[in-house]
Amino acid sequence: MASPHPVAPTASPLPLMQLATGFWAFKTLATADELGLFGMLDRLGGGTVEECAEELEIGTRPAGMLLTGCAALDLLERRGDGRFVNSALADAYLVPGRPYHFSGWLRMLDQRLYPGWGRLGEAVRTNRPTTWDPDKQLHLFDTEDPGLLSVFWEAMHAVSSWTAQRLGEVVDLTAGTRLLDVGGGSGAYAIELCRQHPGLKATVYDLPKVCPVAERNITEAGLADRIGTLPGDFLAEPALPGGHDVIVLSMILHDWDEDTNRMLLDKCCAALPPGGTLVISELMVDDDLTGPAPAALMSLNMLVETEGGRNYTAAEYTSWLRDAGFSEVRKVPFEAPGANAAVVARR
Structure with missing residues (x-):
């Protein structure tokens, strides 16, 4: 029989209140x-x-x-x-x-992700994205409003620019001469890393409709003589472009399942020369799967946005990289909006 005077919990409900009203x-x-x-x-x-x-x-x-x-x-x-x-x-x-206007990211969250997260329960129950319909659309942004796509690239550029700065401070790329930014989107990583390393040249490799976005940003940054674009599909093409001694994968692998990621890492290994460097920049989940919150919640965002993606652990990346033929794999922690660590490996 329940007590008529239940004992109040010793823990405060304030953390729950803060969580519940976070929106x-x-x-x-x-x-x-x-x-x-x-x-x-x-x-x-x-x-x-x-x-x-x-x-x-x-x-x-x-x-x-x-x-x-x-x-x-x-x-x-x-x-x-x-x-x-x-x-x-x-x-x-x-x-x-x-220069680092954040409004695009806010608008993307408000207009696209906020409604999708409102259906998170549906995504959890069905294991399907809620921001688009795979039965009716070819991919994430198929049939998307062009104005919102423009907002998306503005958002990614703001987040990625700041993150690339922090990455360049903790990962030594001074030995590199040619960088391939796979799925480089707006060109933010190539721009910031070339700014930090005057001897570095770069190629942004992405879909044909994305390359003009990068080209505009590269021109505005005054780096058209050191950074070029190359249209292509890194999943569909049998091989990645050669001639580079550094490859960067930034916020790419969390979009895909393990098999797809292993295939991409195999392509990276084949494209790099001996001694070449691969850098994976992501919000990484702790190896014990208890956090941190930004990576764990971004992983749920991948449930809302993708068919098979999630945020992975450094241990998972390390295992896949070694299976692909990489060595000297190490994790380099740092703090930024789009990543909390890099996993760096040697070909």
Whole structure:
């Protein structure tokens, strides 16, 4: 028989409350970005609640709530005169036109992934993605709105640029001369790594419709003389392009199942010369499968977005690399938005 006076748990429910309301913080950020709040504050040098309401064409009540919410999230600061201004974080990443503008990533999360994650239970029960329909679409972005695809590449460039900087600081590529960025997308890794290593040249290898995106970014970065693009399908082609002594796989392997990844690693090994280097940059799950949270949740994102992908452990990569013929495999931890470690191997 249950006690009429149950003993209260000693653990606080606050962590559960924070988990349960986590989307509140995201939607506050996403809405402020959608309204153009951070760009407006930068342009005006700050504003009161009333001034912001007028500029954003919203009521003073929601304006005050939104500004307070953003201040509570350290996105804004309130000065003594009552004017709100962008915090250093918002100034660096949320103002349009900044080199590492993060807005594309926020819009991708809000417009594509947020609805898909709303059906996570369905994805878990069916083992099928919820952001697209494999029965009706050929791939992830088949029939996708061109505007949202543009947002996707902007998002990937922002996340990848910052991640590539951190990777270049912890992985020594000074011995490399030619880098192949397999599935290089917007060209962010090639751009940042070539900036850090003046003696390095690079090739971005991706689908024909993706290469123009990389070409624009490469030209804007002033690196067209050192970075080229090469259209192709790294899964369908029998071999990867040769002539490179470094290959980078950044946020590629989490899209695919083990068999596909092993096939790709075999291709990498065949394409590299003896002594060549392969770098895998990913959010890696701990070997004991207990975290960390960013990698574990990104793995669930692969359930929502892909048919067979997930985030893998460094131990899994190490095993596959050795089976493919690589040696001197090592894990190099670092912290970045798109990766928490690199696995580096020698051909």
